[in-house]
Amino acid sequence: MKNILELNNVNVSFHTFAGEVKAVRGVNLHLEKGESLAIVGESGSGKSVTSKSIMRLLPEKTSEIKEGEILFEGRDLTKLSNREMEKIRGSEISMIFQDPMTSLNPTMTVGKQIMEGLRKHQNLSKNEAKERAINLLKLVGIPNPELRINEYPHQFSGGMRQRVVIAIALACNPKVLIADEPTTALDVTIQAQILDLMRDLQQKTGTAIILITHDLGVVANLSQRVAVMYGGTIVETGTTDEVFYNPKHPYTWGLLSSMPKLNSADKELMAIPGTPPNLLNPPKGCPFAARCPYAMQVCVDNMPDVTDVTSTHKTACWLLDERAPQVEPPEAALV
Ligand code: SF4
C-alpha cells in the first residue's frame, strides 16, 4: 500500500444556533508513506477542520463527519471507537499546533512530558524513556539535553519550545505528523530554522507530514505536494512544482500573487479582494465565484468538475472546460 492516509469524499459540518455550517465539503486527499503534503488556504477554508477530523479532535457535541471515509493504513478512522482512536493518536498519528505554549504543560518538566507519551504507548521503563527523551531533544537540536530535560517550558525560548513540541510529537515514531501552522507564532528567522528541522526530521525518520499553512512561501521548502483549499473544498492539488510553476486555479493565482517574491521589486503584492463564502449557506456553484475575476454564469450555477491537468495535478475550475475562454494567469502569479 503506497498511501498511508486517504480521505475519500469527506464532509464535515458544525451544528450552530444559526444552522449547519458545512465546513468541509467533498474533500479527497491522499498521503503517501514518508511524503510531505501541504494544505494551503486562508483561515476558514477548512484546512484545520480537515486535519482535526483525521485526528478525531473535533468537538463531539457540535460537529459531525457527515460523509466519507478517512483511511489510515486501510482502516476507516471515522468508524473507530474513542478508545481505539486514543491508541492511534500520539503514537501512529501525532499533531503539533501553532502555539507551543498551549500544547505544553507549564507545571511539568519537558522531560516528563516527552516521557509521558513513551510510557503510555510504548511500555518503556523509566530509564529507557529518559534515555529516549534525551535522544529526542538531541534530535530536534536542543543543546545540553541531559540538563534541559529537567527544565520547565518557560525556561525555553519560543523556538526551543516548538522544538520540544516536535520532540513530543515524534516520541513514538508516528507514521504521520500533522503540523497546523507550526511556525506562525514564531519570528521569521526562527520559522526558517523550525522548517529546516522538520525537513531534516522527515528525511531521518521517514514520517509523512501534513503541513497546514496559510503561507505558500512556507510550502516550497518543505512539501513535495500541495493541496489548495477554499470554501471547504479542494480547488487545486499537484506537486509543489506544478502548483507553483503551472498553477491553474484563479484562487491559487491569487495566493501566489499575494506572496512576496525574492527577486523582484516590480511585481506588486496583491491581496485577493472580497471575503470567503458563508458556509452556513455555501454557494451551489464554484465557492470562489464571488471573488473570481474570471467568473462566468456557469460558475455561479454549477460546481466545477475536477479536471486532470496531469496524472498528479488536478483542479476544479470551469476555465479548464474546453468551451471556456483561454485565460492566462496574471503576471503577479508567476513565480
Ligand atoms: Fe473562477 Fe469559475 Fe474557475 Fe470558479 S470555476 S475559479 S469562478 S473561473
Ligand code: MG
Ligand atoms: Mg486554522
